[in-house]
Amino acid sequence: MATPGSGFWSFGSEERSGEAENPGTAKAWCQAAQKFTGGIGTKLCALLYGDGEKPTETGAKEDLDSAEKAPACTCTDKPCSCQRADINYAFLHSTDLLPACNGEITTLSFLQDVMDILLQYVVKSFDRSTKVIDFHYPNELLQEYNWELADQPQTLEEILLNCRTTLKYAIKTGHPRYFNQLSTGLDMVGLAADWLTSTANTNIGKMIPSDLERRIIEAKQKGFVPFLVSATAGTTVYGAFDPLLAIADICKKYKIWMHVDAAWGGGLLMSRKHKWKLNGVERANSVTWNPHKMMGVPLQCSALLVREEGLMQSCNQMHASYLFQQDKHYDLSYDTGDKALQCGRHVDVFKLWLMWRAKGTTGFEAQIDKCLELAEYLYNKIKNREGYEMVFDGKPQHTNVCFWYVPPSLRSMEDNEERMNRLLKVAPVIKARMMEYGTTMVSYQPLGDKVNFFRMVISNPAATHQDIDFLIEEIERLGQDL
Numbered sequence: 001m002a003t004p005g006s007g008f009w010s011f012g013s014e015e016r017s018g019e020a021e022n023p024g025t026a027k028a029w030c031q032a033a034q035k036f037t038g039g040i041g042t043k044l045c046a047l048l049y050g051d052g053e054k055p056t057e058t059g060a061k062e063d064l065d066s067a068e069k070a071p072a073c074t075c076t077d078k079p080c081s082c083q084r085a086d087i088n089y090a091f092l093h094s095t096d097l098l099p100a101c102n103g104e105i106t107t108l109s110f111l112q113d114v115m116d117i118l119l120q121y122v123v124k125s126f127d128r129s130t131k132v133i134d135f136h137y138p139n140e141l142l143q144e145y146n147w148e149l150a151d152q153p154q155t156l157e158e159i160l161l162n163c164r165t166t167l168k169y170a171i172k173t174g175h176p177r178y179f180n181q182l183s184t185g186l187d188m189v190g191l192a193a194d195w196l197t198s199t200a201n202t203n204i205g206k207m208i209p210s211d212l213e214r215r216i217i218e219a220k221q222k223g224f225v226p227f228l229v230s231a232t233a234g235t236t237v238y239g240a241f242d243p244l245l246a247i248a249d250i251c252k253k254y255k256i257w258m259h260v261d262a263a264w265g266g267g268l269l270m271s272r273k274h275k276w277k278l279n280g281v282e283r284a285n286s287v288t289w290n291p292h293k294m295m296g297v298p299l300q301c302s303a304l305l306v307r308e309e310g311l312m313q314s315c316n317q318m319h320a321s322y323l324f325q326q327d328k329h330y331d332l333s334y335d336t337g338d339k340a341l342q343c344g345r346h347v348d349v350f351k352l353w354l355m356w357r358a359k360g361t362t363g364f365e366a367q368i369d370k371c372l373e374l375a376e377y378l379y380n381k382i383k384n385r386e387g388y389e390m391v392f393d394g395k396p397q398h399t400n401v402c403f404w405y406v407p408p409s410l411r412s413m414e415d416n417e418e419r420m421n422r423l424l425k426v427a428p429v430i431k432a433r434m435m436e437y438g439t440t441m442v443s444y445q446p447l448g449d450k451v452n453f454f455r456m457v458i459s460n461p462a463a464t465h466q467d468i469d470f471l472i473e474e475i476e477r478l479g480q481d482l
Contacts, residue, residue, distance in 0.1 A: 089157035094358040099462035121167045125174035132175045138334050153360035209246040216254055228257045233278050234265020239398025244280025260284040267294030270364040291352045294459055301348045312339040367461045374458045375399035378468050391453050399458040405475050407482040424451035426482050433478040440474050
């Protein structure tokens with residue numbers, strides 16, 4: 001077993017390393033995490049605490065001759081209209097798909113193969129001669145197949161096999177003889193709409209510890225009982241990370257539940273270069289994390305992790321005998337529905353699991369590091385560029401780059417109320433022109449006493465330096481006459 005603070009899974013860079021407060025804490029988290037599907041709990045535990053046993057890694061990507069790679073697409077029309085290529089997926093990985101250079105043919109072929117698997121499943125779902133479920137006990141499936149997650153990516157051939165295996169043993173909820181109040185059959189138009197929306201929707205104020213402690217003391221003196229501190233790892237607007245270690249010390253001192261909202265910043269745990277920004281998260285009582293944000297998992301995919309094993313069950317369990325029978329013929333620990341607030345839900349964890357298999361931990365790391373590098377590139381390009389003003393001093397901690405574009409007409413004006421009133425109109429007009437021309441899009445917003453500013457958030461690994469340069473030039477083109 002890896003020890004906290006060691007190896008790939010350690011918290012902090014070399015100059016920021018440190019032991020966890022209590023190794024037993026990490027162990028408790030990991031014990032609770034073992035119930036997660038396909039080793040995801042173990043991997044989350046390892047990322048958070050460095051106390052998970054790393055699964056056997058698949059081989060590194062082999063060097064390929066150019067003949068083994070998919071040929072470059074020569075179509076002049078996009079999307080590509082080439083015939084499906086005869087591609088050997090055994091030597092290809094997710095990095096060979098778009099946005100990879102010359103990845104059109106491989107991507108088209110791969111998605112067509114995935115679609116073939118799905119369509120075969122759909123057709124079989126309506127065939128009354130097929131089983132509603134090819135039942136196997138969970139322990140049998142765990143022994144027969146490798147569901148574990150690894151640092152290195154699987155090949156596309158293995159990913160297609162994962163898809164076939166998953167559907168083979170899944171309940172055919174669209175089968176005419178499957179009767180359940182949460183599954184009302186499989187509507188073809190609804191299915192198309194779901195695929196369409198999944199494809200189309202790709203989705204710095206820090207807490208001051210001394211002020212936090214002062215407010216806790218004031219509240220207790222007034223007879224109140226502070227019971228929770230909610231820290232943030234990656235704020236929505238500025239991408240700021242609260243000082244989690246200091247906050248953890250205060251929560252321990254006053255016996256207060258510590259929650260960390262890592263919905264936006266949690267993905268940085270995948271990066272050895274940037275994970276130090278979440279130092280202290282391992283001491284939290286609970287953590288939220290949205291892989292559908294920084295990690296690019298299709299909406300919706302969120303996780304709530306709690307340190308105390310069994311807590312979710314005891315808080316949310318309704319003992320609904322009409323849903324969760326206690327006399328089933330398999331291990332009831334696999335029935336996780338009674339732990340959650342909602343009843344019906346998608347198996348959203350499968351998206352994260354399959355992507356993790358395809359990319360490996362190192363693939364997610366490269367994706368996140370690239371986005372952070374692009375944010376730093378943008379910051380360095382505009383911080384001293386004429387016509388740009390940064391909303392706050394210093395390099396951004398995340399991929400959020402907040403700035404004003406100041407058109408030539410305002411650059412010589414004094415910094416007064418009139419200038420602010422005119423500046424607040426600039427970003428909305430430029431954004432509207434972006435949408436009318438359809439060339440690019442970036443968000444804007446006000447915050448507190450700060451008038452509308454651009455909030456550039458980079459989470460798409462397909463972006464390049466050229467795209468950042470284009471954005472800067474387009475803002476100047478669309479706003480120079482304001």
